[in-house]
Each structure stands twice: as structure tokens, then as C-alpha cells.
Amino acid sequence: xxxxxxxxxxxRVPEHIAIIMDGNRxxxxxxxxxxxxxxxxxxxxxxxxxxxxYSLGVKVLSLYAFSTENWTRPKGEIRGLWNILKxxxxxxxxxxxxxxxxxxxxxxxxxxxxSLIRTINDITELTKNNKNITLNxxxxxxxxxxxxxxxxxxxxxxxxxxxxxxxxxxxxxLTAGLPEIDLMIRTSGEYRVSNFLIWQIxxxxxxxxxxxxxxxxxxxxxxxxxxxxxxxxxxxxx
Numbered sequence: 001x002x003x004x005x006x007x008x009x010x011x012r013v014p015e016h017i018a019i020i021m022d023g024n025r026x027x028x029x030x031x032x033x034x035x036x037x038x039x040x041x042x043x044x045x046x047x048x049x050x051x052x053x054y055s056l057g058v059k060v061l062s063l064y065a066f067s068t069e070n071w072t073r074p075k076g077e078i079r080g081l082w083n084i085l086k087x088x089x090x091x092x093x094x095x096x097x098x099x100x101x102x103x104x105x106x107x108x109x110x111x112x113x114x115s116l117i118r119t120i121n122d123i124t125e126l127t128k129n130n131k132n133i134t135l136n137x138x139x140x141x142x143x144x145x146x147x148x149x150x151x152x153x154x155x156x157x158x159x160x161x162x163x164x165x166x167x168x169x170x171x172x173x174l175t176a177g178l179p180e181i182d183l184m185i186r187t188s189g190e191y192r193v194s195n196f197l198i199w200q201i202x203x204x205x206x207x208x209x210x211x212x213x214x215x216x217x218x219x220x221x222x223x224x225x226x227x228x229x230x231x232x233x234x235x236x237x238x
Contacts, residue, residue, distance in 0.1 A: 023212030
């Protein structure tokens with residue numbers, strides 16, 4: 001693969017990158033391993049990608065870890081995903097503090113086990129003042145549900161005759177306070193957004209890579225950013 005890192009313009013690095021981490025199950029099948037081994041291998045990639053993004057000056061990295069549609073998967077796989085997430089947080093908390101990584105979770109808590117909610121709340125509170133990069137974990141997240149919930153929250157809080165605007169809407173989304181997404185990457189060779197941050201990626205550049213997430217390396221991120229920098233962003237203007 002070409003050394004894209006040397007070609008990146010450090011002054012035009014995307015501020016917010018979102019990644020659909022797809023391909024864990026296929027990676028496990030490809031290597032004749034249990035499904036959870038694929039998810040575990042995929043979790044190992046997160047550290048390298050986060051460190052790589054921070055070194056380039058990316059401010060926010062949003063990762064699609066579990067969607068609201070993933071509840072149809074086998075219960076054993078879902079429980080295994082909870083355990084992988086809890087283990088990741090426990091093992092990495094000191095390193096996250098050392099590297100100044102702020103953890104944010106975007107998702108619904110209603111179906112999550114209480115022990116996982118405690119883990120999420122604890123790591124969010126612990127890292128809330130870290131400023132080097134925000135790692136936004138989208139867990140039990142769905143873009144349509146995010147929009148519906150935001151509208152319902154606004155309806156409850158609105159004043160008489162108040163009309164909903166884009167700026168007001170964004171205050172009620174789970175990504176409130178985060179910058180707009182500049183670049184969205186999907187791994188595994190699939191060409192769809194799968195209900196991921198569908199309001200937030202309205203004018204994002206999208207790049208689809210034919211690599212399974214457990215095989216994703218910093219070189220793939222460099223390549224995606226280089227391609228991003230060589231596109232002309234029009235934002236619907238012309």
C-alpha cells in the first residue's frame with residue numbers, strides 16, 4: 001500500500017471521523033474461529049486507530065459498535081459483546097487517562113444490563129475532562145431513533161408557538177456538543193450507512209474500504225484521509 005501518511009496535509013485533517021466497524025463476524029468465519037473471537041480481535045484495533053487519529057489532529061472519533069437492530073443476533077453473542085466492552089474499559093482506563101482520551105457514549109440505555117451502564121457511566125465520568133481526543137462509542141445506537149427521540153424531547157420542552165430549527169434539533173441529538181462529521185468510513189466492502197448517525201452525516205464525505213475491521217490498520221486511515229483531502233466538498237452549494 002502507498003505511504004499515504006506522507007501525503008496528508010496536516011492543515012486539512014478532518015475534525016470528526018465516524019467509522020462503521022464492520023466485518024468482525026466474517027473475519028472470525030474466515031479464520032474458522034468463534035464469532036466472539038472476531039469481536040475481540042476487532043476491539044484490539046480501536047486503540048491503534050484512536051492513537052493514529054489523535055496523532056494526526058483528529059478531535060473526535062465516532063465508532064459504531066452496536067446498533068439498535070443488532071438485538072436480533074444470538075443472545076450469547078450479545079452477552080459476549082457486553083463482556084468485551086466492559087473488559088476493554090477496565091483494561092484501558094489507565095491508558096485512556098494517560099493519553100488524554102475522553103470517552104463519550106451515544107446510545108440508548110433502556111435494554112442494557114445495569115452492570116454495563118455502571119461501567120459506561122464510570123468511564124465517562126473518569127475521562128470527562130480529557131481533551132486530546134474524544135472517542136465516541138455508539139452502542140445500542142440507531143440514527144432514526146436518535147432523530148425521533150430528539151423531536152420528542154423538543155416537543156416536551158418547547159415554548160408556545162416555538163418552531164423546530166436545525167440548530168435546535170441538534171441540541172437534542174445524542175451527539176449534541178460534538179462537531180459535524182467530516183468523514184465517514186465503512187469497512188468490509190459494504191456500501192450502506194446502516195442507520196448510523198444519519199442526521200449527522202448529511203454532508204460528510206463517505207469512503208468504503210474492502211477490508212474487514214479486525215484487519216484495519218493505520219495505513220487504511222491514512223488512505224481514507226488522503227482521499228478525503230482530494231475531494232471537493234460542496235455542501236450542496238453547487
